[in-house]
Amino acid sequence: MKIVMLGAPGAGKGTQAEMLAKKYDIPHVSTGDIFRMNIKNGTELGMEAKKYMDQGLLVPDELTVRILLDRVAKEDCTKGYVLDGFPRNIPQANVLDDALSKLGDKIDYAINVDVPDENIIRRMSGRRACLACGATYHIEHVPPKKEGICDKCGQELVLRDDDKPETVKNRLQVYKEQTQPLIDFYGKKGILHNVDGTQDMNEVFEAIVAILG
Numbered sequence: 001m002k003i004v005m006l007g008a009p010g011a012g013k014g015t016q017a018e019m020l021a022k023k024y025d026i027p028h029v030s031t032g033d034i035f036r037m038n039i040k041n042g043t044e045l046g047m048e049a050k051k052y053m054d055q056g057l058l059v060p061d062e063l064t065v066r067i068l069l070d071r072v073a074k075e076d077c078t079k080g081y082v083l084d085g086f087p088r089n090i091p092q093a094n095v096l097d098d099a100l101s102k103l104g105d106k107i108d109y110a111i112n113v114d115v116p117d118e119n120i121i122r123r124m125s126g127r128r129a130c131l132a133c134g135a136t137y138h139i140e141h142v143p144p145k146k147e148g149i150c151d152k153c154g155q156e157l158v159l160r161d162d163d164k165p166e167t168v169k170n171r172l173q174v175y176k177e178q179t180q181p182l183i184d185f186y187g188k189k190g191i192l193h194n195v196d197g198t199q200d201m202n203e204v205f206e207a208i209v210a211i212l213g
């Protein structure tokens with residue numbers, strides 16, 4: 001099963017992708033997490049990506065597409081995967097489609113987690129992230145067991161550099177211009193499903209599972 005998660009920054013794509021990955025035993029592939037891990041490890045890729053991420057801009061397609069295609073070609077992705085944060089624009093979606101169709105394959109579901117802008121700003125400021133394993137928390141909605149420490153791997157939790165209000169505004173703008181058109185793109189393919197992302201995270205999850213079966 002191959003799933004694409006769509007939704008604005010902070011809509012809960014990562015939160016849901018993580019839960020789906022566990023339930024269906026498929027990898028959660030997040031380009032944002034891959035970039036953040038590279039930044040944390042000081043790699044060349046990380047340094048390059050950071051220039052764009054800190055401004056709330058998209059990392060150039062040449063870099064992003066290569067990383068994503070390498071990742072989904074790995075052994076653990078043969079049964080499927082849940083993509084979170086990719087594709088991010090129409091050219092990326094076309095590259096993915098082409099790569100899959102060469103293998104006689106396709107994306108099965110595009111899930112759009114729909115959340116209005118007001119909720120988004122609130123969610124971002126309360127978010128805490130683990131840069132080591134990609135886990136996501138919220139100081140009110142999803143607190144870790146021990147304050148500031150990741151439940152899963154014990155590393156320190158941080159406020160993401162790009163969660164500053166000014167950068168969040170840019171990310172929302174970029175989302176509207178470049179990413180939102182993907183809703184139509186997958187709608188035309190007949191695989192788009194909308195879920196109300198303002199519900200409690202478990203209710204959002206149940207709604208998605210009802211779609212996937």
Ligand code: AP5
Pocket residue numbers: 007008009010011012013014015016031032033035052053054056057058059060061064084085086087088092123124126127128136137138139141142162171197198199200201202204
């Ligand atoms: P990326 O990491 O993908 O960030 P994003 O799309 O902006 O999405 P977020 O991770 O901010 O939000 P989310 O939807 O995952 O929400 P979450 O589950 O954390 O990308 C970051 C940057 O990397 C980009 O700006 C770009 O520069 C670059 N990049 C990445 N991919 C790229 C690509 N393909 N091409 C080019 N550049 C790329 O939830 C948010 C918060 O809300 C959390 O605190 C969570 O606990 C809480 N929460 C979640 N669900 C609920 C709920 N139902 N109720 C209450 N709280 C909730």
Ligand code: MG
Pocket residue numbers: 013014015030032084085
């Ligand atoms: Mg995310």
